[in-house]
Amino acid sequence: MNSLGTGLRGILDLSALGIYIHSITVAIVIGFSITLTIIEFLGLKKKDSAFISLAKQISIVIVVAFVFGAATGTLVEFGLVQVWNGVILAIGSFFFTPLFLELVAFTIEATLLIALLYTWDKFKNPWTHWIITVTYTGGALLSGALITSVNSWMQAPWGTGEIINKIYPWAPIYGPLLVNADFLLSVKEALVTRWASSGAPLVNPTILNMLTNSYGELLKDPWVSLTSPYALTSIIHQLLATTIVGVFWIAGALAYNGLRMKEKRDYYLKLFKTVALIGSILLIIQGIEGHEQGLMVYLYQPTKFAMIAGLEKSGPYLPAGLTIFGDPNYVFKGFDYFMQVSENHPTPNLRIGGMPVKEIAVMDTLKAFEKLPLVKTLYEVKISLAALSLIISLIIISSFVFRKFWHGRERILFYGGLAMFFIAPALAGLGWAVREIGRKPWTVYGLLYPEELVTPNPIGLEIVLTIIGGLLLGLIITFTTIYLVLKKPPKFLKIGEG
């Protein structure tokens, strides 16, 4: 099988760029929504106009980000169906339920976002507005959860039972067999035979109707991508990561204002400490949840785990050994083991697309191994930043416990908040890079390669530049708009009139 061509490499990079830019708005929409819910609650509970003003400002930033998020989300969506159009096969099966439910979540988000913006101060009982905020936030979280479940299925294709293990002997069993194995293997066989020229044109009515006539439906359980343990853990992990970024962006902005405006320092300090406390608590929870996510990677993505742990050869990996087995010397399987079991394949005569599975297993394991230095480095940088952010979070929390000590030293807290403004997205970005690069060489782990799903149409430089230009232009306009609305908020929000 051939290696990634430069064209495909470029398309992968372009997709990554699109997702990263989209994720900026996702972080604002989800992270800011959580903050908004808590800050509005505190404002109403304490009858504190400062909190309500902040909540109003957050709400208008969410609206701007949501509009741009809808634009970049459309780009990502089209990228999925137009550039990676082989994925349409999964949209019509494994992804159908989460994507259909996402439409409901998206409608709730869009509707209630407009409602919460235009109903500030309009209800006799202000808690009515808070209920709209909570419901909106629920819609935003649901939307994020459903999209994460789609990505999680590509990480751990739940419901495929032993199919992947038949090709890669080191692979685990992905739950009960909920797919039609004959159907899936026929698709895989057909894709492999067209490997050099994209498999996407095979997702056509002639082939799919012939397969359903021969074997029946591909998928027996439409809820499969939502019931996988990998998905459930990933949803919590991703939503926490996204929320932490959004929360610390608000905290960072408040810290910046606190440092810049001496006369309003106390005002910003109160708001900053509250928001930063939310972020710090979530960050500690994320640290605990990270263990669960790590466990899932260990169980369902052996090559990624070996990449993260740097296990060129089988051996101990202290953090995981201690937390999973309570034994720092526990020996984890490394790439030497994966190669060994691939070369001693239990069914060496089995062929897919005319190619022995032993050859496929050896070749793909080697391809995964090539990613080890990059993934290990990214993960180590991420962990270092996580340790630093944990220290900053503990400092922020300590300011609530040791109030006297921190009196007069508030600038340190502000600088901590400013640092987290940059560290939190770096952490999330690195985590996402580890998640995505660690999945390679597959798009659907152990099942499908990018080459099999990419469009047969050439993606020229003019298309790449247009998309990048559009994304960057949108990003600039979004931040300019956010700056303008914060500088001169719409009159109906009555910010500062409390």
Added chain:
Amino acid sequence: MDVTLPLMVLGVILLIHLTFVNINIGLGFYSVILRWRSISNTEAAKPSRKVFKFLVATEVVSGVYGTMITVVLAGFWPTLVNIATIILFIPLLISIIGIILRLTSIAAYWYTWDRVGARIHLAVGLVMAFSGLMIPAGFRYIFAFISSPVGLTSLNPISGNIIEALMNPLYPPLLLHTFFGALSIGFLAASAGLAWSSKIDKTVERWSGYASLIGGLMIVPQGLAGFWFWSTLSFHSPYLFASLTRSFLPTQYPSTDVSYFFLGMVLLSILILVLGIVHYYQPSRRWTAYILAPLSIAALVFGEIAHDIGRLPYMVIVGDTGVPVEIFINRLLFIEPSLILSGVSAILFFTAIFIALLYLYLIKGIIGES
């Protein structure tokens, strides 16, 4: 899988999407025209802003429903979407660029108002208005393609000539018909909104009249483009042509009779033209403007029903026959109707909430700016 429910879901979502999209496109142009007039006549500045506010509020619905169409199509008819993404690669790219330009230029037009020179602001407005046309300029290729699949050379594996697909003879008249129709609907929606506004602000009354005149007169070029499209169908999509004219012209083979919807659209269009001119001369009679907007939406609905149901039982028409809907329907899994129905119900419920909010925001002013 039975195709009735997926067709109904697609139909409802498509009609809601097209209604709002057409309104938005026309509103964008009218706001820019009024902005241009406001350079010499300051009285036009206020209605220009009002029309644009209307656009901003409704753009959310059209955007959300546009996303829904993609998911519904890819979920229910995955192979058809795959064919379209491969053969119509360039038109879809045009639409994507249009979406990016449209959303970003809406934000730019809003926030540069009175902050940059009038002519620069007008230039931003023109980008906003014309990028709205770029979106259907791409997507209308899909409609032309399913009426006459130009460019497709093989279904298995899917292959074709993506340049030849751009030469679809149905596309130019369909696009022109769409453009003029969108301008008509949007202008008439603006006319209704400004007519309501004129109850408390008489200065906007004449701008309601202008909008209804332009919206009404757009029926003339739309009708000509429609005639061109209709006659082109007789050569390149005879099955659809037969469906549209079944009750009025002899046809050689059975087809789905949508001729009364087609006739209804034509009659409604004539009525719109007449009432549009009437309202221009008597803008103080607000009820004509109130009637014109729903009439134009009804004409759109009739036209789309004729165009899209007329192709049944085929999804893609090839001459006087076609490829049935069932061929493309998703058979990869059993989709529970209860899941679909509950999802669509929730979507429609929240859309109704949105429209109620829009009504309160724009019309009642209860929750709007005081």
